[in-house]
Ligand code: G3P
């Protein structure tokens with residue numbers, strides 16, 4: 668399985684310039700020249716995949732409480748923009764379906780990061796699978812998750828879509844995990860990556876992606892180690 672991933676991916680859209688995980692943020696990333704965006708996907712109470720990073724609504728909406736307790740209809744009433752800046756007042760919580768329609772329209776690829784809650788990995792994997800299979804998108808999709816249970820389900824049900832194992836620190840058994848789930852890349856936090864690990868992963872033939880890199884100097888040093896791609900809140904800066 669091959670996929671061409673650009674050197675820079677807009678993180679949560681372009682989270683440095685617009686409210687993360689909104690359609691405005693995806694549009695902003697495209698406007699800044701990003702060829703791909705990453706966004707986070709959680710499940711609403713009625714099992715619709717929506718864009719949200721946190722377990723609670725507190726930080727990025729005008730409501731409070733656990734994200735998974737709200738139905739899509741509840742979520743659609745929220746303002747996910749004004750916490751960032753008044754100019755984004757009324758920006759909605761998008762569904763995965765809406766985000767994929769937009770990336771298709773803009774002609775930009777995307778990394779769909781699946782974020783399960785404890786106990787709902789099977790439901791979120793199945794709901795995301797259904798949306799991706801049902802979308803007529805012609806742009807590239809890379810699907811990733813910190814949850815091995817989610818990757819395992821997607822390996823089975825969404826075999827045609829390239830997958831990435833997402834980790835904070837690189838585990839000792841990274842190679843066998845990537846092989847087992849036929850992943851194209853390892854996506855890790857750049858803070859814990861060493862040059863030696865980068866060399867080994869690249870020698871093994873995998874793409875190496877690092878989050879979240881907002882300083883041009885860090886980006887240059889990671890690219891110097893052979894890192895293929897960085898996720899940035901400021902995709903134009905790096
Ligand atoms: O997918 C890369 C990165 O977004 C993972 O961390 O917490 O920003 O979703 P987080």
Ligand code: MG
Nearest residue numbers: 705706707780
């Ligand atoms: Mg993410």
